[in-house]
Amino acid sequence: MTPYGNIVFFIIIGILLMPTIILGLRGKSAKRYNIFISIVVLALIFGSSLNGSISLILFTVFQILLIIVYQKYRLQKNSTSVFVIAVLLSILPLVLVKVLPILGLHHLFGFLGVSYITFKSVQMILETRDGLIKDKISVVELAYFLLFFPTVSSGPIDRWRRFYKDLHTVPSxxxxxxxxxxxxxxxxxxxxxxxxxxxxxxxxxxxxxxxxxxxxxxxxxxxxxxxxxxxxxxxxxxxxxxxxxxxxxxxxxxxxxxxxNRPFSSRNIKDFWNRWHMSLSFWFRDYVYMRFVLWMTKKKWIKNKYTVSYLGFFLLFFLMGIWHGLELHFVVYGLYHALLIICFDKFERWNKKRKIWPKNKWTHAIGVFITFNAICFGFYIFSGTLF
The missing domain is CATH 1.20.20 (F1FO ATP Synthase)
Structure with a gap:
């Protein structure tokens, strides 16, 4: 069954959520029941494919074990090499899902939502490394976070600490x-x-x-x-x-x-990526771009901060492009947006010195018009019709 694909799905979850609503209106916790119905809905979503169901179970067990083992390790040591290995292992199944079809192995491994579960898992390893996640994690709650059925197939991508807070807060x-x-x-x-x-x-x-x-x-x-x-x-x-x-x-x-958040009203390309697929763009910003820039700054291999920033943009959007697929149009789509971001940054810094482009309602409207058309051309590339 496809999530949110037809009225039958909504009828089923509507019936399943009735006890949740009753408990919520009475100010009582529905956590245990919500975990139960998540299992039921996941069974409906993935039950039609034996390969998909097995892949989901094995993948989830693998990610949970990886997170817990790394968390225990992090309490005692903080080796960079171990951290890198943990991240690479977490990403490996997603890489296989993208690469195996190219090798003709379409049905060997893969299931709906593998990308978004991977993003959550990698995020937890990164934040454990940073010392932001220290407390012992319940296996049940971790599985619930990774497989939270409303978002399991296509997001939005939640963050563990925010999710955990909601999970343990019973609203009146x-x-x-x-x-x-x-x-x-x-x-x-x-x-x-x-x-x-x-x-x-x-x-x-x-x-x-x-x-x-x-x-x-x-x-x-x-x-x-x-x-x-x-x-x-x-x-x-x-x-x-x-x-x-x-x-x-x-x-x-x-x-x-x-x-x-009204992405087609964005006044520039940076504003657009703060409005479009926000959970994904913020994930790549926080865990790819910012870490790359900090790492390059620390190593001092490139002293020019703008060059480092632009390399970070290329890395970010290249990865975002190939995440959609390894086809040429996805790669070009990612690099196209990297060029847009860099060009706008250069223009913004140039205008800051010369003040040729003032900020008023007219320039705002022109900016929205230009940005909208640039975005639409990007989606035209994304569609694959251009190639």
């Missing part, structure tokens, strides 16, 4: 009522985005574009129309899914971070 009946109403609102917003707007865009435009179904469009116009329609479809489809995940999470008492 009045506070839970606010969470419940907020969650329901998110779910209805998801229906608007995914099942109405994304559906209409796909079925009434995308399936006809960029081919010559519309006789009044030239081939170039067809490509342009496809670029914009695909961009809107991608947003509404994924934002709708994310809204479902956030909504169900809130009903379960977990305030999963939002993934989108």
């Amino acid at each position: 009946g009045q506070d839970y009522q606010k969470l419940l109403l907020s969650g329901i609102n998110c779910i209805f917003l998801g229906f608007l985005y995914k099942f109405i707007l994304a559906y209409l865009i796909y079925n009434y435009t995308l399936i006809y574009l960029p081919s010559q179904t519309y006789n009044y469009l030239t081939p170039f116009q067809g490509q342009i129309a496809y670029m914009y329609m695909y961009s809107f479809y991608l947003f509404f489809d994924f934002a709708g899914y994310s809204a479902f995940a956030v909504g169900v999470s809130r009903i379960m008492g977990v305030q999963t971070p939002i993934n989108f």
